[in-house]
Amino acid sequence: MKAEVIEQALILSNNYRRVTDQILRERLGITYAKFLILVQINEGHNTSNIISKNLGKTEASISRQIAMLEKELIIKRKNNRTDDRVKVIALTKKGALVLKNCNKVIDGYFNNKISKINKKDEIIKTLKTINKDMTKL
Numbered sequence: 001m002k003a004e005v006i007e008q009a010l011i012l013s014n015n016y017r018r019v020t021d022q023i024l025r026e027r028l029g030i031t032y033a034k035f036l037i038l039v040q041i042n043e044g045h046n047t048s049n050i051i052s053k054n055l056g057k058t059e060a061s062i063s064r065q066i067a068m069l070e071k072e073l074i075i076k077r078k079n080n081r082t083d084d085r086v087k088v089i090a091l092t093k094k095g096a097l098v099l100k101n102c103n104k105v106i107d108g109y110f111n112n113k114i115s116k117i118n119k120k121d122e123i124i125k126t127l128k129t130i131n132k133d134m135t136k137l
Contacts, residue, residue, distance in 0.1 A: 009130075020106055027105050030098060033057075034074075037065055038091065038099045041075060046089045074098055 021032035040051045052062040066089060069075045074095040080086035091099065117123065 019109075023105055023109055024102055028098070028101055030102065034065055034069060035099075035102050037062065037069065038074070038095060038102070041089050041091055041095075042099055047080075047086055048089070049086075051089075069095070 017032055020035075024030050024032055024035055036055055037051055040054055045051050045054055048059055048062045048066055051066075052059040055062065066075065066077070070077055073092055075089055076092050077087040077089050080088050
């Protein structure tokens with residue numbers, strides 16, 4: 001039973017990433033990877049080092065994505081006040097709007113799917129508990 005739950009959670013996670021990437025690309029022209037970076041920045045994680053650790057990606061990979069986002073005027077980088085080697089990243093007004101639109105598109109798609117599920121609150125509570133326990137590792 002436990003293995004089946006883990007297997008289904010992994011399948012759901014992979015499908016969520018794939019479908020979300022497809023929807024964001026088609027409707028807004030942004031990748032899921034860039035969306036995740038915007039979420040991190042919005043949550044106050046404002047250096048490529050922190051973002052790369054949080055997303056489990058290499059800093060080089062995140063830096064490339066950040067450079068593209070900056071070129072698209074979605075984010076801005078500036079020197080850290082205390083350490084000139086570190087660049088602090090922030091959303092621009094355009095970036096905040098892009099993030100808001102991404103969330104609307106994702107919510108719209110998945111709310112339709114989730115609305116068909118019975119015991120939705122119980123499932124969400126269980127998933128939150130599992131995720132919280134996993135972040136402690």
